[in-house]
């Protein structure tokens with residue numbers, strides 16, 4: 001591999017993340033490389049967080065977010081926590097300002113090792129999400145799946161956290177719905193010209209909810225940080241919860257989401273390093289570091 005770059009396999013509450021270091025060079029991870037990495041069990045991922053040199057002065061890095069189908073997103077909460085943990089370990093710094101396609105965001109590693117990312121301000125206007133037709137009130141839009149007179153899922157809240165989200169409120173266990181069947185249909189629904197992340201949320205108290213997500217460009221994942229933020233703000237906005245919510249995700253872990261008075265959404269949770277290696281950003285060929293292999297064997 002002539003052009004190998006370092007990367008780390010990590011996860012954020014089970015959301016499978018590759019953090020790739022492209023600082024100091026102009027190369028980008030190609031969609032083909034992303035799909036090749038996603039197709040192999042060892043490197044199968046939900047998102048690649050590609051760290052590039054900063055573009056805007058005063059920022060720590062520019063982060064490109066790549067889904068497993070090779071498409072790009074403006075936000076990835078779980079991946080951003082992984083980036084913070086990796087860079088904090090490398091530099092000893094705790095506070096960072098990152099730039100993504102969706103703008104600037106601040107993040108930090110706390111003393112207790114938890115990672116907090118300021119996911120910015122949610123957007124609720126229909127053009128920002130975006131929707132393909134006008135809805136004056138996005139707290140509940142007209143969209144349903146199942147029989148017309150007895151829909152299985154209906155009236156989602158929609159929001160943008162830098163990426164599009166639809167949140168369907170359910171009263172049964174989030175596992176009792178066939179999200180693997182409905183997810184792809186709703187992700188590609190004509191109402192969402194840029195497709196959408198589709199979540200099922202069950203409110204369990206005024207300060208907690210269970211969440212399961214079908215991710216745009218990926219499929220079912222074990223957790224989705226930006227969906228957790230979207231679900232929390234939509235829950236607060238519709239009076240289902242207060243503005244501070246603990247979200248339980250399928251892998252069993254928890255994220256704390258706080259919607260501050262200044263409209264910013266803070267997400268706090270863990271990240272975990274699994275192993276490191278090098279990869280070719282053009283082909284996706286990779287190898288694991290020997291030290292990691294020794295530890296694993």
Ligand SMILES: N[C@H](CCC[C@H](N)C(=O)O)C(=O)O
Nearest residue numbers: 073076077078163224225226
């Ligand atoms: N796993 C991510 C979401 C990735 C977003 C992506 N699926 C899209 O919007 O295309 C998260 O923790 O926020």
